[in-house]
Amino acid sequence: MTFLEIVSILARGAGFTILVTLACILTGFFSGLLAALLFRLDIRPLNWLLHAFTYTFRGIPLLVILFLVFFGLPSIGLPIPPLVAMMLSLGLICGAYLSEVFRGALEAVDPNELMAAQSMGMRRIQILTAIEIPQMLRFSAPGMLNEFTTVLKYSPFAYTVGVPEILKEATSLALTTLRGMEIYLAVGVLYFLIYKIMMEMFLWVERRYAIPGFKQI
Amino acid sequence: MTLLQVRGLTKKHDDVGVLNGVDFSLCKGEIKIVMGPSGCGKTTLLRCLNRLQEPSSGEIIFDGEEITAAAVDIQQVRQRIGFVFQNFALYRHLSALDNVKLGLRKLRGLSDAEATQRAIYELSRVEMQDHQDKYPAHLSGGQQQRVAIARALVMDPAVLFFDEPTSALDPLMAREVANLLNRLHDEKVTILCVTHDVTLAKNLPGDVLFLNHGRVEAEAPISELMKNHANENVRAFFEQKAPSE
Amino acid sequence: MSEAFAFLNDIVDYGPQILSGLINTLILAGTISVTGLLAGILIFRLTLSDNEIIRKSTARYISFFIGTPLIVLLFLMYYGLPQWGINFSPFTIAVIGFTLNIAAYNSRYLSAAYNGIDQHQLMAASAQGFSSRQIFTLIILPQTLRRAIPGLTNQVALNIKDSSIAFLIQYVDFFAQMQEQASLNFQYLKVYAVTGAVYLLLVSLVIFASKRLETRYAIPH
Numbered sequence: 015m016t017f018l019e020i021v022s023i024l025a026r027g028a029g030f031t032i033l034v035t036l037a038c039i040l041t042g043f044f045s046g047l048l049a050a051l052l053f054r055l056d057i058r059p060l061n062w063l064l065h066a067f068t069y070t071f072r073g074i075p076l077l078v079i080l081f082l083v084f085f086g087l088p089s090i091g092l093p094i095p096p097l098v099a100m101m102l103s104l105g106l107i108c109g110a111y112l113s114e115v116f117r118g119a120l121e122a123v124d125p126n127e128l129m130a131a132q133s134m135g136m137r138r139i140q141i142l143t144a145i146e147i148p149q150m151l152r153f154s155a156p157g158m159l160n161e162f163t164t165v166l167k168y169s170p171f172a173y174t175v176g177v178p179e180i181l182k183e184a185t186s187l188a189l190t191t192l193r194g195m196e197i198y199l200a201v202g203v204l205y206f207l208i209y210k211i212m213m214e215m216f217l218w219v220e221r222r223y224a225i226p227g228f229k230q231i
Numbered sequence: 232m233t234l235l236q237v238r239g240l241t242k243k244h245d246d247v248g249v250l251n252g253v254d255f256s257l258c259k260g261e262i263k264i265v266m267g268p269s270g271c272g273k274t275t276l277l278r279c280l281n282r283l284q285e286p287s288s289g290e291i292i293f294d295g296e297e298i299t300a301a302a303v304d305i306q307q308v309r310q311r312i313g314f315v316f317q318n319f320a321l322y323r324h325l326s327a328l329d330n331v332k333l334g335l336r337k338l339r340g341l342s343d344a345e346a347t348q349r350a351i352y353e354l355s356r357v358e359m360q361d362h363q364d365k366y367p368a369h370l371s372g373g374q375q376q377r378v379a380i381a382r383a384l385v386m387d388p389a390v391l392f393f394d395e396p397t398s399a400l401d402p403l404m405a406r407e408v409a410n411l412l413n414r415l416h417d418e419k420v421t422i423l424c425v426t427h428d429v430t431l432a433k434n435l436p437g438d439v440l441f442l443n444h445g446r447v448e449a450e451a452p453i454s455e456l457m458k459n460h461a462n463e464n465v466r467a468f469f470e471q472k473a474p475s476e
Numbered sequence: 477m478s479e480a481f482a483f484l485n486d487i488v489d490y491g492p493q494i495l496s497g498l499i500n501t502l503i504l505a506g507t508i509s510v511t512g513l514l515a516g517i518l519i520f521r522l523t524l525s526d527n528e529i530i531r532k533s534t535a536r537y538i539s540f541f542i543g544t545p546l547i548v549l550l551f552l553m554y555y556g557l558p559q560w561g562i563n564f565s566p567f568t569i570a571v572i573g574f575t576l577n578i579a580a581y582n583s584r585y586l587s588a589a590y591n592g593i594d595q596h597q598l599m600a601a602s603a604q605g606f607s608s609r610q611i612f613t614l615i616i617l618p619q620t621l622r623r624a625i626p627g628l629t630n631q632v633a634l635n636i637k638d639s640s641i642a643f644l645i646q647y648v649d650f651f652a653q654m655q656e657q658a659s660l661n662f663q664y665l666k667v668y669a670v671t672g673a674v675y676l677l678l679v680s681l682v683i684f685a686s687k688r689l690e691t692r693y694a695i696p697h
């Protein structure tokens with residue numbers, strides 16, 4: 015079996031790796047955005063809950079949350095499919111980190127511009143969607159790339175709950191061929207490739223929406 | 232005809248009076264200048280007039296409507312009051328054109344084509360049509376100012392508020408602003424302009440409202456205020472501003 | 477009530493194993509935090525090298541380790557090395573793998589901190605006649621380390637959490653013992669909740685210490 019053959023077998027798992035990564039990134043993006051926006055409402059008990067959310071999801075290892083969700087919830091009658099378990103663990107962890115990124119970026123929006131929008135007669139929600147969120151997302155780009163990369167790097171743990179992604183294919187292949195060295199080297203190369211492609215795509219989008227001279231002040 | 236009538240307007244910050252009973256009126260087509268020492272409450276006055284800050288008491292009658300009442304749809308009122316900020320406050324993620332279009336699209340619900348057409352017309356009124364695709368970061372202070380004016384004008388406001396329109400500009404640009412305000416005045420735009428700038432005030436046709444400690448202490452053409460005025464605060468203010476005259 | 481008691485009883489019965497697991501977790505997290513910091517400083521030093529080839533390969537190293545999952549590296553050593561007759565213990569493999577990985581992240585924190593320091597001081601130091609080695613140890617390192625405290629201590633918190641993946645290469649840490657416990661009493665939800673709470677406590681201690689360090693070593697300006 016040549017190195018290329020190994021890579022092609024592993025590549026079958028790449029689809030699932032990408033699926034898991036995307037599902038968790040989307041979960042993280044929307045939960046992080048929601049948390050950051052809810053923080054803005056500045057309601058005491060709600061802030062408490064949001065702090066508790068970010069603190070726990072940033073403080074507990076992925077595998078513990080994943081196992082809690084995947085093995086623990088069925089015991090109280092809530093069976094969770096593997097992909098959903100990943101979204102509820104890795105996705106929400108990403109959301110907890112992103113909510114901090116988004117909160118910081120929202121604070122960086124110039125209050126003078128918000129007052130200008132208010133003085134034009136724009137409503138709260140219009141100001142949010144037309145001024146705050148577009149600026150906030152641009153400020154958040156580096157932080158988002160960081161968190162998305164982290165999601166990709168933790169996606170292999172999906173194999174522990176039975177998702178047939180790259181690492182899963184690799185472990186079965188390693189068991190039958192006993193050529194762990196080449197196999198895991200190929201796995202590393204494959205992940206690095208996906209990482210590079212993902213990063214290029216992200217940077218492309220970032221450039222596409224870049225605004226000349228727009229910086230955090 | 233009176234467009235804006237203000238009676239007994241007060242604003243307190245933690246029991247400290249910033250505005251202590253301001254009375255004045257502004258007629259359609261009139262230009263009025265608000266002057267006074269730093270901290271006397273000029274910015275606060277402008278912001279109370281469209282309730283960016285809530286007044287503590289008093290009446291503001293705008294176009295026949297008492298706008299301090301809780302039931303008033305203040306967003307609707309604000310759409311008819313153009314506000315040009317001291318630091319321009321252009322939306323930095325939008326091009327000059329999109330800055331001007333935003334209100335038409337989001338508040339007036341105009342189609343993209345209509346909004347673009349109107350916005351370009353308004354930008355050409357302030358001679359900024361050649362810079363419409365630039366972003367705020369790449370515009371000079373004077374250019375940003377003109378975009379901010381176009382952004383306010385495009386909504387067809389009944390009145391235009393300016394807060395220190397020349398303070399962030401060099402003298403040459405400041406002169407341009409005076410010309411522009413005069414042109415708008417000729418076009419019957421109603422203007423309320425806060426300024427420190429005696430040169431600007433001298434170049435504008437309207438009366439000056441002299442504000443001190445949150446009260447109107449004098450209201451007259453600037454030439455009168457500068458000629459050994461009876462009020463000692465007025466004298467002190469202009470003495471310090473233009474000692475040679 | 478009796479159910480909760482039985483649960484506690486299980487944990488107490490299994491106490492010694494859980495405790496030894498916890499100690500193993502702390503040993504691993506502690507070791508890799510130290511080696512990761514030292515290796516991170518080394519990598520950071522290499523990014524400042526005058527030699528372009530060294531700088532380029534260092535950048536590749538960092539990019540590679542930031543772009544590939546650590547677990548792959550651990551599996552590579554655990555399942556791959558025996559092929560060549562090399563058999564390391566899970567602990568050794570974990571320390572090597574984590575160190576290589578953490579070093580990449582720590583060097584990034586240090587580089588970011590370095591970019592924030594006033595470059596004139598460095599010029600002043602070379603004008604005074606300090607060698608580049610002296611400048612690094614006397615001026616650059618003390619300042620970047622202080623400025624990087626938030627990032628570096630955040631990395632320690634990550635190390636504690638991430639050390640939990642070492643059970644996948646049969647390192648018997650706290651998490652491994654708790655899984656054993658769960659498979660014995662089938663109380664998955666409770667056992668993993670307790671596990672999470674313990675990690676949260678450990679991470680909180682690190683965050684607390686980090687805040688203390690930050691104020692203690694703040695650079696006045």
Ligand SMILES: Nc1ncnc2c1ncn2[C@@H]1O[C@H](COP(=O)(O)OP(=O)(O)OP(=O)(O)O)[C@@H](O)[C@H]1O
Binds near residue numbers: 275
């Ligand atoms: N949020 C606030 N809380 C307390 N005091 C305030 C607040 N905002 C403004 N003030 C005070 O109100 C007074 C008037 O402020 P304002 O900004 O209206 O002055 P101004 O006449 O515009 O001054 P300038 O010419 O410097 O712009 C000042 O003394 C200021 O310190």
Ligand SMILES: [Mg+2]
Binds near residue numbers: 273274275
């Ligand atoms: Mg002011």
